[in-house]
Amino acid sequence: MKQYLYASVASIALVSSASAIAQTAPAADPAVGQDPSAAADEGAEDIVVTGIRQSLARAAEIKRESPAVVDSIVAEDIGKLPDLTTASALQRVPGVQVVVGGNNEIVGARIRGLDDIITTLNGREIFTGVGRGFSFQDLPAEALAGVDVYKSSSAERIEGGVAGGVDMRLRRALDFKELTIAGSARATYLKEAGSDDTLNPAVSLLVANRWSTGAGDIAAMLGISYQRNKYARPIAWNDWTRATSAAPAGSPQNLHAPTGFAAGVEFGHYERPQANFSLEWAPDPTSKIYVEGLFAGYRGNVFQARPTFRAYTGSSFTATAGDTCEDFAVGPDGYYSGNVRSPSNPTGTGTIRQLCNATGYTARNLEYYTATVANRARTDIYVLATGFNKEFGALTWNTDISYESSTNRNNSFRVDIGKRIAELTQIRDVNHEVQATTPGNPMNDPAGLAFANGMTEDINRSRGTLWAVMSDMKYDFGGGFLDHLQAGVRIARRKADFEQYLGGPPAPGGSFVTPLSAAGLPSDILVQAPGVPQMNEGASFLQIDPNYLLQEDIKRQLRTLYRISPNTPAFDPTRDYDAQEKSYAGFIQAGYNIALGDTIAIDGMVGLRVTRTDRDIAGSGRVTDPATSTSSVVLVQRSTSDTDLLPNASARIKFGGGLQSRFNYSKTLSRPSFGQLNPGLSYVVSYVNTIQNSGSGGNPDLKPQKADSFDASLEYYFGSSNYVSVVAFYRDIKDRIISGTEARTIDGLQYVISTPRNLGAAKIKGLEVGGQLFLDFLPEGLDGLGVIGNFTIIDSEVTTPGDRLEGLPLLGVSKYNYNAGLIFEKYGISARAIYTYRSQYFDGDITNGLSLRPVSIPVGLNGIRAAGRLDFGLNYDLTPDITISLAGTNVTGQRTRNFESREDFVREVRNDDTTYSLGVRFNF
Template structure:
């Protein structure tokens, strides 16, 4: 029997049983986070059977234990399959950002971004997540997702990761929904002020940077009702450095060196991503209890990002005329490959003027190539590059709403407006020189290394301008006006309550870009830097260094601060022959989108007895939606921008059904079905085409385009769980199955435009994919142990995910989905007693691939019986397994003062990747270890 049949059978059988039986509803457990000033007796956990603990068995919980047990309550009583994170108290979230906190949730995987922040959140291997804040949709600029790292953990009261959908939830996340809940004034009993301060020490930079937070709230009794106000402000500044070492593309040695039978590296190099970023954040709430039935509120949220940063590249290119190679060492990894005259993999060419318009392969020969593990090159060309950037993000969200509740009737209305903008200015200058010798190791079991005798790239003499000057100025923005109305009427009996509601959202998104790329004056490696007599004396500056390059010795690059200055930019523009001043946004690189979404829902909650101790309840609902979208862009025809516009309308009907059986004694089971939808991102829908001719002779021309014909992704989602809750913890097993249609991916293919060949990246609907798996999670504290040992506890979760592309006509047929690790787990040791709270957590994920490198020109294995087929063998960039160990320790000096220390990635895990075959190493990236110390004071 298939996974789908099993899951559907579980939902159907429970649903059929529920139609024949009835029982009264038990009162729900309060799911709100603990108020700041609750006494210990107020925060006791209600046991799973909804019975209060006896006087002989008091439960007093605080801190980490309080947050874990409240999260278990939410999981137990939620209408959906939910896992939650609760801030055990204001300012006590142990992780610095929302993304970092989410990695502890069962089924959630994360990646590390270029600035060493936790980012790239996935739920059960899928990135298609809808983010809401207090139930309102939240996004970043022109995208569909929210950058979780923009919201610090100190701003949060709670995060719910909702893995199964119901009709009352906003549509848009086939992976799930993350609901970020902020603190509100009415959550507090007394006037409260909380101040937090933390110092963060990054190992890669050896600097200490600040992280600050402030919260103040109060409630007043007035003649017109109770009024509460809260403000929360946070700010952080972070220095970072993330070194990379890479061996990107293999190339047949026959072309340049007359060394048949070897796959040599085309280039070898690395980079430092380094700089500083700041994150300001503020949120506020105003609540007015106008009467016992009516509450009126206003909420506001601002998140920001500011950064001056740079990528410092250092690279040696081996396939230049005059370069020599010797001391070649290969291993036993040999393969047949199709090879062009230039030593690359042949591309599939799509040209309407050749081969009757049918795709065809570039000319090639078949060669047997062996992997080169080390070699020495002489008379090669090396270059360094400064890619200087200035970036800024501003997200604003404001909302007004009301809650009305009288007897069995509830009515909620919410009206919100969001505005989000992102700007980035990138200015790139490359310099280079010939070098006498470089000794390269491509694979030493740890990813490779190289050594240049004398470190010539740290000598300021002999540099030339090379490759070119690149300006990339972008601005993206988005806004949305949304209105939502929800009503609920409690009936009682078999049909416990009826919910109806509707939502309207008016969304717009814009993107502008100026991309200017011009070759070096006089050509590559022709004009010495000394010819630019107007450059300052500090034009060349030192980089931090890369561990696998010259043992971490620094090199010289153009000064990134000078490249960020108006004076520096204009001098170099004039020297390269470009107009002065910032380039104007280009019509062919712009899109403007307008989208209106209409949604309504009706949902019934049922509650049915199955005897004296067993009860079944659940939801049955449907959510019809309609989306009307227009997106305008431009494409180049003979070098002239030509406007292109596309309009689409999508109508979807999204049903859901769920059942929960409460067997009593803390044991319960669930079965859920829902249909979910994910609309394409606006950038992916852009009908325009953008491309550029490369000035680097070792890089092929490239470009990107959208696809206005993209269809929304859809998923039939099935979930089943078995959960057992006991006084000190819980155990849960969940099985899930997702049948996904019209999955969207982006890949590159060769296209001929105006006589030039470009690798153009386009998104497309994959066709079909499926994802299935099992989650196991649990937590407990060892209260039965004597004395101090009773403070120990453990928690853990393991997720097995099996995914597959099932579209037979796709080159990824049979592959897993991008970003999906098969094995994932968290294992944590806890201790809380005598004012001490500690947490030691190890987070692991197995191999996954984070990119489709098929469009690159790397030589690759080809099956003998497919040599003459017009296709490109798949090459994926796989990330090797890895794990991170994190530690947090907090000590309460008294009820108002808490001291904290901690560390993330304290075992110094690195990102390591390879091309398709494990011996074709690609990247080693040095993830940082961050050590923190801080204080929290409450008044």
């Protein structure tokens, strides 16, 4: 039976290790979790394990026997993970936290609160563009046989993830015993995508065969998939908090309120083509030679419509006072001041003032503009690998040679249009959301529209390549204290180059001066933008047709209108960088096994990985001569080297009867990204008065982040496929990379420059509880029920002395996570319903320091409220080879709600999508 699978259980498993490139889990026991003898004793009551249950049993087995602290997700059928995307499946794993991206996909996986993850594909490092990480949504779930989430490391695994690692496993040709043809077709409805009820297709096909010849077994496999999604994601938010004394004359003097209201919709469509192949030859049972490859692509036309209302630019401003009054550090402009006048700072420009909250306001005759952004994006990832596995009796030798090329391109064009409108009324908190109305919806009237702010282009290209060779040997001693000895090497060469142009001129003649009608643009340049539920109850509004902004002739016309060259701008040398990195690693690891009587035994590993990294990176910066006040671009080059020792040790105590306990230690590291290492400096002038001029520069002297990781668990496996586990973990992180800001004056203008540095330290500790139980003891019909779930609590703290975040939780970390699920499998039906919950967390600084906050809140942070999502899946086997399925995600319509530092400072609401999918699968 081909069913949905979900395996999200806390696990720690440390035993003899196989090569990272030839990792295979042991074959399933008759009843996973039992001793073979126990299974034999219960032979009369054996339960046939198929479909979703078989997959969960397999995941539990990997958890129990894997050589690392790992949780697994296993596809129960060819190309069928339990969720529609890889990242969606990862959110079910204990301790893994995710967010919803701009196109309503689940993205941004964190393992136990950290996003420094090394991603591998069949054991080989894989990445997107010039980044260290991989965008999981770039590889369709249909391509995968399973995913392993590593929460600790051992010597044979590739270094590079303080948080841990994720290994995505493609199927291989020798997995198939005979000619196999399998495929799927799925149509998905996305609620927010529009009123035309567009169904988004996804199809996949796999063909494999195996031939027994005089030269041994030869197998070939080809898999392809394609998906296309049209989507929309509406967002609404309060602009920066500000004292109302800075509003128009006659405004209240003792309140604080948002300086305006903004909304936006990201919409468009994207496509993901994918293909992978595997060729394997086994000349004899002890040898295998293989060639395999992958192509994964992304093509997207991403549009945005962002209406913004500047309430403080109106001729009048009235507000409703709330009952919460506090002290604020207020600057002359009404925003937050970090320079408050005091006896010790007599020249300070800010003052401490008591202000009350404004629960709502009305602004009249105010400025409004809509930004239209059109971005054409493309990603191409190619992976090609070859190698062999060979056994010489007790000695196993594995070698793998691989190459990856990952290119990412974006071409974004933005134009703002706007005018003055008569009135905006905003309520600051509606069920922890924002809401605004404009009588008569003047944003849908073309009369009076003019060009506003500046025109902006963002053109960037990044390309990363990687050559890698891995080779290791393992000798099994066949018993005794020393179980096996393993050693290996890896040599890798990584290149990365990045080019960008970012900028553009102000509006011709100034904001709201040049009428749109005078530009000579096509008569149908204005179109209806998708509405935002929190603005005018979802009514549409006008924007420039983003499809026109993808056309080069329209871009040339607009550049001319904005009084710059009509040609596509060249890349800005201050934003470019080139990097070359060579890494060398070697490891040695020994496995041991100690018998302590008839039932108790201890096994584990002790290993050491040694790495050296040599890096050359070149960027550009702008230098100003103080004598002449002239500036020039200069090339900046740096070379660095790092050598690191990464030890690991583990022990597993098997008490018999399915009960075992584990203890693990490992040191891990994460290398800085190439963008963080870039020695150049780039900056951009803002044409919006509420946004500061800003810039960024890298730091080529950054050291890798390192962590000492400790894990301890107690696990009990019982019955058929059941288990429960408790895992305690602790991480001590050093040289955490944090970004700081400083004010610099460049060519007479002040900029806030952000640069990274190694000043951080943090501690993370927590507890994971998980398990699964199949209710075989229930009466006929109900005995197909099962329950699965996990709960994680994480306590994190920034421990860097003097850091402004000292004592606060790590950004991006929720304290509580849980998954609770109910499954049913019987009579050809399999179903699951899973609720995933994440408690509130902070994900970063807010407003570049502009937003007003009470003096009782020392740091301004963007907070995300607690939220949960309910997903379901239903499958029915029409025949043994054909299955139909129905699935839904976020069926309760949960939204993402943000706040500024404290929940009563409502900031933003993001309308997460609800999707429904209908599909069919076949396997012949």
